[in-house]
Amino acid sequence: xxxTQAPRTVGRLAQWAAASADGPARDGGYFDAYAAVGLLxxxxxxxxxxxxxANRLMRPVVPTPEKLLAYECGVDPVGEGWAQTHIRYYVxxxxxxxxxxxxxxxxxxATVFAAPGYGAGTLVEMFVFIGFLAVGLLYAWKKGVLAxx
Amino acid sequence: MPLPSLPATxxxxxxAMTETLSLxxxxxxxxxxxxxxxDWTAIAPPLVAAVAALAVLVADLFVPARRKQLLGWGTVAAxxxxxxxxxxxxxxxxxxxxLKTVAGTTDNAGCSYVADHFALVFQLIALGGALLTALLxxxxxxxxxxxxxxxxxxxxxxxxxAALLPASRDLATLVVALETVSLPAFALVGLRRDRLGxxxxxxxxxxxxxATAVMLLGVGFLYAAGGTLHLTALADGLDRAPAQxxxxxxxxxxLTLVGFAFKVAAVPFHFWLPDTxxxxxxxxxxxxxxxxxxxxxxxxxxxTTLALRPYAxxxxxxxxxxAAATMTAGNTAALRQRPDxxxxxxxxxxxxxxxxxxxLLVPLAAAGYGHSGSSPLGATAAYxxxxxxxxxxxxxxxxxxxxxxxxxRLDDYRGLFxxxxxAAxxxxxxxxxxxxxxxxxxxxxxxVVVFRAAIDGGLGWLAVVMAANVVVALYYYLAxxxxxxxxxxxxxxxxxxxxARPPRTPAPLAAAVALTAAAAVVLSAAPQLVLRVVDAALF
Numbered sequence: 001x002x003x004t005q006a007p008r009t010v011g012r013l014a015q016w017a018a019a020s021a022d023g024p025a026r027d028g029g030y031f032d033a034y035a036a037v038g039l040l041x042x043x044x045x046x047x048x049x050x051x052x053x054a055n056r057l058m059r060p061v062v063p064t065p066e067k068l069l070a071y072e073c074g075v076d077p078v079g080e081g082w083a084q085t086h087i088r089y090y091v092x093x094x095x096x097x098x099x100x101x102x103x104x105x106x107x108x109x110a111t112v113f114a115a116p117g118y119g120a121g122t123l124v125e126m127f128v129f130i131g132f133l134a135v136g137l138l139y140a141w142k143k144g145v146l147a148x149x
Numbered sequence: 150m151p152l153p154s155l156p157a158t159x160x161x162x163x164x165a166m167t168e169t170l171s172l173x174x175x176x177x178x179x180x181x182x183x184x185x186x187x188d189w190t191a192i193a194p195p196l197v198a199a200v201a202a203l204a205v206l207v208a209d210l211f212v213p214a215r216r217k218q219l220l221g222w223g224t225v226a227a228x229x230x231x232x233x234x235x236x237x238x239x240x241x242x243x244x245x246x247x248l249k250t251v252a253g254t255t256d257n258a259g260c261s262y263v264a265d266h267f268a269l270v271f272q273l274i275a276l277g278g279a280l281l282t283a284l285l286x287x288x289x290x291x292x293x294x295x296x297x298x299x300x301x302x303x304x305x306x307x308x309x310x311a312a313l314l315p316a317s318r319d320l321a322t323l324v325v326a327l328e329t330v331s332l333p334a335f336a337l338v339g340l341r342r343d344r345l346g347x348x349x350x351x352x353x354x355x356x357x358x359x360a361t362a363v364m365l366l367g368v369g370f371l372y373a374a375g376g377t378l379h380l381t382a383l384a385d386g387l388d389r390a391p392a393q394x395x396x397x398x399x400x401x402x403x404l405t406l407v408g409f410a411f412k413v414a415a416v417p418f419h420f421w422l423p424d425t426x427x428x429x430x431x432x433x434x435x436x437x438x439x440x441x442x443x444x445x446x447x448x449x450x451x452x453t454t455l456a457l458r459p460y461a462x463x464x465x466x467x468x469x470x471x472a473a474a475t476m477t478a479g480n481t482a483a484l485r486q487r488p489d490x491x492x493x494x495x496x497x498x499x500x501x502x503x504x505x506x507x508x509l510l511v512p513l514a515a516a517g518y519g520h521s522g523s524s525p526l527g528a529t530a531a532y533x534x535x536x537x538x539x540x541x542x543x544x545x546x547x548x549x550x551x552x553x554x555x556x557x558r559l560d561d562y563r564g565l566f567x568x569x570x571x572a573a574x575x576x577x578x579x580x581x582x583x584x585x586x587x588x589x590x591x592x593x594x595x596x597v598v599v600f601r602a603a604i605d606g607g608l609g610w611l612a613v614v615m616a617a618n619v620v621v622a623l624y625y626y627l628a629x630x631x632x633x634x635x636x637x638x639x640x641x642x643x644x645x646x647x648x649a650r651p652p653r654t655p656a657p658l659a660a661a662v663a664l665t666a667a668a669a670v671v672l673s674a675a676p677q678l679v680l681r682v683v684d685a686a687l688f
Binding site: 030118121138 | 210
């Protein structure tokens, strides 16, 4: 029931927002259209505040040491809650970025490079770009970054 | 492809003609229709630097450790080549990366890269400054054990950005170029890897990244309001912007200017500068004070005079106030430098560069006040040229003295004339030029040009503030100059005697000192070499 109601509510909200955006905008207040967004934020904050306050007022409070433990899937927690990631992973993050950027530019290129009007020049340009990235990889490799220590 | 589907033709004369026709069709409508033709000569100066950066990085991987000196000399050669690439552009009429659809293509409104005289002057500053920095750093890289390949790669990358920036004519290229200047500079500052260097790099990084974020937001607003990124077209777009977007456009303009103000370290966005300069290796500080600052200044000039033309009175006043605050704060802080503080020499030059940035902003402010006659931007370009030469000269001597006196306190310069007359004379001349006193004639002329721009623009009060500042600045420049010629402190000379003869200055460093000193003297003898920029039409 809730699932079917939610879209309808959103739809009504959007209608109302559109209506309210239409009105004030004509009066010259461009940013008045954002009143709906502000109202939504206020409603959200109120909802969370009311829910948590009601929860606190209505629940019984009987603490025991077991209850105060961090909850870890029902098993007793092992060790500290503080875990560190090894600093050497940052290199892999950098290398990942190289390939991610590579892919971002390759996708749109791949959709057009065969289209009429592009031709060999486009092909060469992309390989020049990949060549730049390859230099980065070459640098990392020669500096011994790729070997696991 | 149309060629295989050609209809078979019966007559013998016909086929050749049809084929020719369809081939020309192909040539006109397809090949190169969507790919821009690039004017490689026009973009050669930044391109040479960028390609050399990549070449140095790759070469570093394969050159044995004892031959690393070659990388530095390669960098010097590449920067000299990039400077030579400016020569064929001297007529200032090249433009490339043009958009045909932008209105008003008779001038270069739709072009992203324009090599006009404004661009050429600032490219000369950027590449020449980088070349002198490279000469200054040749011994630093060896003596301070900086990683060679990375150092030269970063220097060349930053120089490529600085050469690209003054020629870029759309906001996207401008921001990318500015980041290409800054990002390698963070690493250059922190390359020494001691505590001071780390602090310097972190302060520089944080303030600069904040500036970039603010500026990007401003650029976004301007794009939203003006509907284009090309600077000249943006001015028209802002003129025609609907009334409800007016506030958005004004906020965008203000945010963009704040971002650039961070980059040139205009007060109140200057707090990172002294610590960054003192923590960085001396050549890098020299580079930041000249090339990085000139790049930021060129950016302000382009954005204000081209893109924000509709808001001229507003940013004119804003820049005037910034200029007054910057020169006053810089000079006041420079006055308060104690002569016995460690690294006092670099710190004094750092504050002096803040003050000089204030003078450099004055003609830009005047440009906002509907200046009649020649463009006041010429005054900024001329002043920037003079400032680049003499400031690099001062830094070169400071680097030379810093080799024997690691503290580099102002007191270490006492009696420099008796120990190293050449270096002392070069530093004295550079300081007099910075102060604007004869015999540093070119410094006087540069100041006069800036004064004239302010008065022509109707900014009398700013001219008065600047005059007061120039007089105040005389004190610390002259105090330093006098220290050079004072008798050397007796106890030190007695204790160390002849054994404490300073080691020979490395040849590249001596060359840098000689080159800047010679340039300053030549310009003082023939200031028209620089001052012709003032009256030329830059755009």
